[in-house]
Amino acid sequence: MVDILPIVISSIVKGSLYALVAVGFTLIFGVGGVLNLAHGATITIGAYAAYLIGEGYALGAPGAIAGAIIVPGLFGALMYIVLIRRVQDDPVIVMIMTLIASIGVESLIGQIGPSGQQPQILVSGNTPEVLGVSVQYHELLIVFVSLALIGALFLYVNRTDTGRAILATSQDRKGAFLVGIDSSRINLWMWVLASVLAGIAGLFLIPSEGLSADMGLWPLIFSFAIVILGGLGSIRGSVVGAYVIGTVEVMTTSLVDPKLTGLTPLLLLLVVLFVRPSGLFGQEVQV
Amino acid sequence: MVAGRSHDTNREDIDMNDNRTIPVDRRSFLKATGATAAATGLAGCRGSSDSGGFKVGVLAPLSGETSDIGQSMANGAKLAVEEINGEGGIDGSDVEVSVKDTEGDPSTAKQKYQQDLALDEDVDVTTGVFTSEVLMSLMDAIAENETVHLTTGAATPEASQLVSDSYDKYKYHFRTGPLNAVQLGQNVATFALNVFPDIDWNRVYLVMENFDWTRPVQDVIEPKLRDSSDIEVVGADRFSPQQTDYGTLYDRVENADADAALVAMGNTGGQAVTSWSRGQRPFGFGGIHIPGQLPSFYGDTMGAPAYSITQNVATPTSELTDKTQDFIGAYEDKFDSLPIYTGYITYDALWQYATVAGDLDGDPGNADDVITGLEESSYTGAIGTIEYHGEGQRFAHDVIYSQDKVNPVFQQWQPDGNGGGTQEVIYPEDFATADYMKPNWI
């Protein structure tokens, strides 16, 4: 009776969205060794920037896309330069700082920003039915953009000098110093890159979740589960983890009980943490 | 209501039976902390501002996701008070209104009620309150403050249960609206049994947000529909109001091959209905959908609620009583927007209170007299004729639901062909303005 195809599609869409968020989260950890708890706030910033610039200034989809890239990127850079750089060698302090910052940002947006708006900001409508299933164009777009961006990231990291410097910094920071890589530049660049990915995820969240100050919270929490599952710092692990967690989440809510939303990934995360803290895909940073 | 007053003279006895043993403990506690002197010193600071006028306290969510609903409460109250003062106030003295933001949060509401309205401003009556959780957190404080409260935005029958069970303690609570959740359920069930077979909603899937108020609704509807031979209940889900993936939720509905999702949704409804229409789900959508009750909702969401059905107190074109359109007009003039259901109810609640307090033989400042007055009152306002269940009844002090008193309408959002949408009443027939329209993608 249960139709499996919609579940598969939902899982892929969720996984693609989470991958965007989790990859950024893991990049910052992989290179800087810190957890950016303001990553969720960055998602919110991306969504609001897209909405305000796209709809507010009537610049439409191009404006929204530009907003979702530029504003979070600037925010990431600002976070790193103003707040994190001085304390980046102390992961716990970084967690505290980013947590405080995210609360501040979210409560500011909650106060001055609109909430509840849910426009079809990029594309609307559904595809024709295939095998009795019709998908929203928006969902197709998420999957496509996510795969494209992550593919590009892989190429970038493997094929370019800066990409190799990123890998080098994440594998051995002192080693990176020895060949003349300025790790704080790389870190800054990672914060910008990760924040842009989060901002784009925020843009994609608008039509499905609607604007709210805490719209980034759950994607962030899922990112915890994803990166622990995939191995903190591993990009490939994060991508695989994102699809695994997306599937687990969709399966739970569609086949078991919608009330369990969010709970299974967290429990999974706990189990992995206690059984194999280094995650399922090895430990240190890799592509 | 002589009974109420005679109970009151026995207050001490009742307190002793109550499991709060106030007198003894308080004294020994003060002694132990050596604070008797401080307590006396403070006595002068209390019993603050009784400047002769009447003061109305309104508790409403003015920030957060439900601020529209709260704003309409505040507006309804302000409009009522302005009109009341225009007609000479209560017993010759002016009425003041003080609005407090609950932020939609039970503990904040409780704090605002206790610290601001009760202790600092010493209001004569309170009204408002959106969501059952907020109301329940206030019930004890209302009882302790011994000040009349008229609820205008929470449906939980637990409140009236308290009034029924411990009348003398909780008699200060009245619910002018909306109907309590049990009555809401009866109302929806009546609608379903009368209308669903005609619009081919034969297989329905219950989709309820997991908040307190939807439980009684579901408990009433589900058995009634299951008993019916025309309608089949093919599934029921309670979903988490936070972080729900409506996509997978609707996959469940679709997999059950349902004709319609019968919903009960509060502030989660916006996202839910958007997900339904944007996903062009092959089933109808209707029930109690609070965002859909808001006249501005269609425009704000660019047509997200098109073809969805919801129960409502009234629509902008309704003429439930002679006063309905007058109120809507005055509201629109003053606030440049259309009222939401909580606005109608709050407006009626305060007018009823003013009418009762003004006509009172006794002291309009005396809560017991006002309670008796309200219990005996029959007031026809914008939403119908408001009367309350009396002491000893199951829903003590809740508004009475019946066809000729307060009887909600069911509306459907229908596209007007110009990119906008209108709230058309499709039931009951007396007030109907249009027929049901099938979603254009089905």
Place this chain on the structure above:
Amino acid sequence: MSGSETLLAIDDLEVTYGKVSALRGVSFDVDQGDFVAIIGPNGAGKSTLSDAIAGFVDYDGSIEYLDEEVRDRMVASSVDIMRQQNRTIGERIGTLTDRYLTKGARTMVRDGLIYCTEKRNLFGEMSVQKNLQLGTYQRKGNVSQRMDFVYDLFPVLQERRDQLAQTLSGGEQQQLAIGRALMSNPRMLLLDEPTLGLSPRVREDIANALTQIQQDGVTVVLCEQNVTFAMDLADQVYLMENGLFARQGNPETLRGDEYIQSVYLGE
């Protein structure tokens, strides 16, 4: 020491870790083209000295490389990072500073001061080839030519070019570390314990390589426990004990020193 240019000038160098003094007033110069060895037992302060020269440790006194004070372009103070763990949160925040963020790493490498650490600090998850490529990150030039030079020097690296660095043997890793340093086209090569734990065979390869490097005009500073190895290569030798130089001179003189003979050469 000839009259050629002074590359590195160290004057009264002191380094303390908390209450422990690792270096207690060390002074020496290295001229262009010199091969200087710092010998001494484990814990004498050799690694601290090389870390200080490379800008990884805060110090008192003066270290000038190309007439520029190293302190002004510190790379990072790993010692301070370690110390953080002993502090309360408040103190931890208070003592972390911008120091870790300087452009030191870039300018140091650009100016040709290349450091081979005792731990080697290779990029374990990358292939040999990519490790070598990263050596040219700051100092570009003819990459393939340099790569050929390194492969000539250490043929085993060419055999293993596509293997991950972490899968190499200790000796191969050391050769890779030196190879990566050479890719940066060093003006001065600073080596910390390059022979630690290596077989005589590999030691010989490395010795040959170092000799050739010096012949190519690279200045070498070698911190080394293996006294024989160091003395065979160096023009100038300093014996370090407890953070101070106990003896210094050219290898011939020191070989004749009774103290060095009895303690370090086991004669």
Place this chain on the structure above:
Amino acid sequence: MSNSDLSERLDVEGGTFRQWLNPLNKPLRHKIGLLVLLLLAVLPVALTSSEALIFASAFFFAMFAMSWDLVSGYTGQISFGHTVFFTVGGYSAALLNMEMGLSPLMTIPAGVLVAALAGLVIGVPTLRLRGPYLSLVTLIAPLILFGVFRYFPIFGGESGLSGEIDNLFGLGFNDVIPVYYLAFGLFVVVLTVLLAVTRSDAGRIFTAIRESEDAVNSAGLNPAKFKIFAFVLSAAIGGLAGAAFVHTPSASPTPNTLLALAINIEIIIAVFIGGAGTIVGAAAGGLFFGLTRSFLEGSELVIPVANVAIAEVYLILLSVIALVIIYALPGGLLRGSIVGGRRVLNRNSDEDVATDGGEMVNPVAQILNNYRDFLGGDDDER
């Protein structure tokens, strides 16, 4: 504290018991501390009813902050999920009261017990983890608890428990003065207990663990045991505050009051403002934060350019204050004012200069030394 401990301290003080009892013989900052407590004890005279209730809530918030400080400030295990313990304590007490009709005098100890148990359940496996992993677990613990609340109707889901909860000693919101003293009394008790523990040998071991677990190990002590002790004690005290809180008129057992991540962040902010790892700093920071929050929330002021009411952005303001303090005055306001005050005093007298002058090595040890006898001070002023 046993008598022998006390007499040891007296010897250190170099005076008689009577002299030691005399507050006039105490160092200035102890006198100030005592004075503040004394002021708080008579303060209700000057407060309106609603202000007294605000103070009562602030006392509870300060208790939460102190319980967090015991684990995170002292042993260095930063917990982002301490709200779990307030919630477990609060909900247990409330449910026992609402569902089984037990009196608050029974439910509060029960809440403490359940919270301590939760501390054990979370603490034992968690303390094996290090660095970000440990913090991640503490971060998600409240989320999982919240998920459980949503799943089982008995917990009331997002909006928490509603209905009748008996107040401790039957004190309603009209009894503001007793409520004030109830909260104040508990505050003093918690402060005393935590000071006693942290200034005892166990407290010194907590500090030692933070500095070097290996050193503690090599001294033949099991650091895990002490860490778990600190964790469980902290959980129990958090549970006590939570359980007592729900039995006061102004609190309700809801996720927003007890469990929300924001509360834990508020606590961290408060403790940083006051000064981490000192208990007294947490108490002062907690009070300051609680009162400032209420003040700002009640304020009608509007920030000019942005046209936003201060009441609505209090958290942003306070987080900015905290970030500034973290950078500018890393020890927190308390330590900052002690150091600053000492500097001012030293200018006027030669006393203490020799020991304090220019000594920047370990201010914490210094403060610890200075506060070592505070326990006696607390006994004194009660």
